[in-house]
Amino acid sequence: MWERSLVVSAPGKAILHGEHAVVHGKVALAVALDLRTFLRLRPCGERGVCVRLPGVGIVRSWDAPSLQALRRGFAADLDESKSPSAEQLDALKEFAGIAAGAPAPESLATLAFLYMYLAISAKHGDVPSVDILVWSELPTGAGLGSSAAYTVCLAAALLAVCGAISCPLKEGEPTARWTEEELALINHWAFQGERVIHGNPSGVDNAVSTWGGALRYQSGQITPLKRVPMLKILLTNTKVPRSTKVLVAGVKEKILKFPAIMNPVLDSIDAISQECQSVLEAMPANPSPEYYPVLEELFDINQHHLNVMGAGHPSLDRLCRVTASHGLHSKLTGAGGGGCGITLLRPDTSPLAVEAAKQDLCACGFECWETSIGAPGVTLHSSSSLNAQVLHALTQS
Ligand SMILES: Nc1ncnc2c1ncn2[C@@H]1O[C@H](COP(=O)(O)OP(=O)(O)O)[C@@H](O)[C@H]1O
Ligand SMILES: C[C@@](O)(CCOP(=O)(O)O)CC(=O)O
Numbered sequence: 001m002w003e004r005s006l007v008v009s010a011p012g013k014a015i016l017h018g019e020h021a022v023v024h025g026k027v028a029l030a031v032a033l034d035l036r037t038f039l040r041l042r043p044c045g046e047r048g049v050c051v052r053l054p055g056v057g058i059v060r061s062w063d064a065p066s067l068q069a070l071r072r073g074f075a076a077d078l079d080e081s082k083s084p085s086a087e088q089l090d091a092l093k094e095f096a097g098i099a100a101g102a103p104a105p106e107s108l109a110t111l112a113f114l115y116m117y118l119a120i121s122a123k124h125g126d127v128p129s130v131d132i133l134v135w136s137e138l139p140t141g142a143g144l145g146s147s148a149a150y151t152v153c154l155a156a157a158l159l160a161v162c163g164a165i166s167c168p169l170k171e172g173e174p175t176a177r178w179t180e181e182e183l184a185l186i187n188h189w190a191f192q193g194e195r196v197i198h199g200n201p202s203g204v205d206n207a208v209s210t211w212g213g214a215l216r217y218q219s220g221q222i223t224p225l226k227r228v229p230m231l232k233i234l235l236t237n238t239k240v241p242r243s244t245k246v247l248v249a250g251v252k253e254k255i256l257k258f259p260a261i262m263n264p265v266l267d268s269i270d271a272i273s274q275e276c277q278s279v280l281e282a283m284p285a286n287p288s289p290e291y292y293p294v295l296e297e298l299f300d301i302n303q304h305h306l307n308v309m310g311a312g313h314p315s316l317d318r319l320c321r322v323t324a325s326h327g328l329h330s331k332l333t334g335a336g337g338g339g340c341g342i343t344l345l346r347p348d349t350s351p352l353a354v355e356a357a358k359q360d361l362c363a364c365g366f367e368c369w370e371t372s373i374g375a376p377g378v379t380l381h382s383s384s385s386l387n388a389q390v391l392h393a394l395t396q397s
């Protein structure tokens, strides 16, 4: 029986450049945000598993015998190098009482949990009876990688309790991180969970949520940026709901329909990511304003490309217009179609200008927050390291 409680967290992300194109093998640049998802796991009185996901309004529990019966059928055709099969997902839907067809976004969270729970226990050994609560500072379905932060937390917690990775927290330490090898295993299983939620994810979101910092990602190859300058950004949530899965499928359809038109756009986005990487790596830690005109122009060009690809939305056009009226440059981040935009703040942008832009954005019904980039990746916490808000959220249910 598992006798301890553990708390893990993983950050959300912003994609500076390369969203959508990265699904088709192009380069993306992603940074970890200081907005995190937290998962608390503790021993369960009953034999089985209980999952509480207040962010998506879900509380589910399953007893041990029915999970074991499901796992027997599941383990036989488990191929973790591939996407979960349609048959597996249908079996999980039936088990969880989710209607056939495209699941509602919140049901995807249940399916991802069940898939990861069964696959990890089939591959790495029994997951004991546990109660899991997930709480997040991130908005869900808004382009900040909440799905990846969720699957990274699940992967880390499930792998830790079945003994596939260590529990590296030492007595008296506030936080701990895992070894490179363990992080690679967490990332692998988080990607499988993302596959349940997204259909065809590139893997950039789970990679940056696992390793944190700022990285370049291309076709599974993860390269930390040589230097992460102190970029200040403004995140704005248009609050227009959208689904990454639907948007990624729409972009793919467009590429298949107009390959000669869309492939050059993908190549151009790839070149934008590479140009941005060289500027960022040439910038000193506390950059002077001279580096910013290029970064701003790259934002503007990429925002046009993302519109061409079908990832735009009138709310995002409005966001860009409002910030432009204050001399600031923005683009969508993540899958688009609503969700969040990211605005670059220059070192010489006056706090008054930022405040005025924020007020105008809020007047549109949007929500904004200034944030820094390069947060640490998946982390194990002692309860003394958690701030009051997180502690309150994790001890409510
Ligand atoms: N804290 C959470 N608890 C449960 N499920 C979550 C949580 N965060 C994200 N998810 C899952 O991820 C989905 C949103 O993922 P997605 O459409 O990729 O948007 P994004 O990753 O940009 O937030 C949610 O509908 C839900 O299924
Ligand atoms: C559009 C995409 O590039 C990023 C999606 O990010 P998000 O789920 O919107 O946070 C898809 C992917 O890389 O898998």
Ligand SMILES: [Mg+2]
Pocket: 145, 146, 147, 148, 198, 205, 244
């Ligand atoms: Mg996502």
